[in-house]
Amino acid sequence: MNHKSSPKKVAIYARVSTEEQAEHGYSIDAQLETLRKYCELYSNEVVDEYVDRGVSGKSIKGRYELQRLLKDAEESKFNEVIVWKFNRMARKNIDLLHIVDLLEKNSITFRSFSENFDTNSSMGRFALQMMGAVGELERNTIVDNVKMGHRQRAKMGLHNGKVPLGYTVVEGNGNSRETKSEIIIVEDEASIVRYIFEQYATGHGLKTIANDLNHRGRKTQKGNPFSTTAIRDLLDNPMFVGKIRYNQYENWAEKRRKGKSSEVILVDGHHPPIINKALWEKVQLLREKKATLPKKRFEGEYLLTGLIRCPECSAAMTASRTVNRSKDGEKITRMYYSCGRFRSQGSAVCHANSVRKVEAEQAVTDRIRQAVVNPEILQRVVRSVNERRSGRIKPLRDELAAVQARITSLEDKKRKYLELYEIDDIDRDMFSERLSILNKELDTELTRKSKLELELRDDQADPASYELVRSLITKFDALLRHSPFQQRKTLMHLIVKKITLDDKKRVSSVELAFNEQTEKHFLSVAPSAEPIAEGAFPLSGKAPHIKQTLRIII
Structure with missing residues (x-):
């Protein structure tokens, strides 16, 4: 490979799971040192280092530094990402290729130091796919061997995993x-x-x-x-x-x-x-x-199942009904939302706290409608959105400062133990034990730091404008009024996060959450050349682009 090109802006990514540290001695510090020297050798500028410590590569969830890297990639803060080995980025080949595809869409090259390839060429991309497939085959073989051992234990009448109550x-x-x-x-x-x-x-x-x-x-x-x-x-x-x-x-x-x-x-x-x-x-x-008995079927359509919260225990409320007879013998069915914990765990845990289905659903849709037609209500909602976002910043910053102080303290302790070990003032076993404990604590604090920095980054974004909030709620209201029931229920469960009742069992607030996915798939109209499928959401116009999740309480 030819590395004698102009200097690049490089992002270093490193990851190691707790198990890999314990079993194989993988070291984050060794990965970083190797990659820094490599970038220095070719006069490349290291823009930032993204380090997920003690985290599995099974998925992107919980890997806050990888999430931050992908956000920075969208902003073109660098033009190359380098890792020690390709499997640091992802365990599954399909996940790895998905991440690399996101990087390439932003004109960013992915490079592996150990495997000596980059995705800047057709051969480099081919090598990535082949090595990813081989790596996944090796991992699957290990998993199959473990399963084989468990299967053999079971055939011998031996239990695998946790034992049940008793x-x-x-x-x-x-x-x-x-x-x-x-x-x-x-x-x-x-x-x-x-x-x-x-x-x-x-x-x-x-x-x-x-x-x-x-x-x-x-x-x-x-x-x-x-x-x-x-x-x-x-x-x-x-x-x-x-x-x-x-x-x-x-x-x-x-x-x-x-x-x-x-x-x-x-x-x-x-x-x-x-x-x-x-x-x-x-x-x-x-x-x-x-x-084999028929399951209970409720007449009517329950729009808010699982969204309304019990005013007593905050558990999700589920559909229920009562059947009575009038004086002339006619059956009268009344439908409600009742506390889910009461229904599954009984009155020792909570009470029914039932609310009438029709009244609850009407109250929620009316509240959303009022925010659309009343500018004063909407202005109050927008102020509340921005006040909550700004109000979150100081506690997050305070927590981040406390986490950074703990990180500094742990690093100081590591240095002191290293000094004691170098002058033979502490035996090797004790040194290894203390270093292992400190590294585990340090990994926890560094992961927490990454998460807080990611949250602060979103909360410090530009304030939500009146036009943005009005557009989102207006489209949501229009879809609720014009869509058939199944679509309305889908929308409710996608966008409504929580419906809170007061102590008189009246709707006190409705929390909505809009993000890129809801905007893209439900609030934006498809190109006019594309026919609208039967039963699709009746869209009109295009919603503004949302860069982060926007939580709105009405």
């Missing part, structure tokens, strides 16, 4: 991996499990059992009140009858319950059962019968 893992008597740990019953928790199974077997429902346990002050393994979901998961877990189940779901991180496996492993385990086989079979028979 059990704990203790040190075993053997030296092998299979015998060095043992699962035993925690009797206090096991009594709760037995009670749940016995209550369900006698005909009690999930909510009744959860409500009863919560009234008695019982908690889940994580210390939370019992919900219908928690009860259901316990009833469906064959570990309580002495079985080991594995591979029920594939790729849980991406697919969740949609990734149900057709090759479930179910064998006898080495751990003691908590309930007997007869009780288990009775409960499973009841579970199967109830699963």
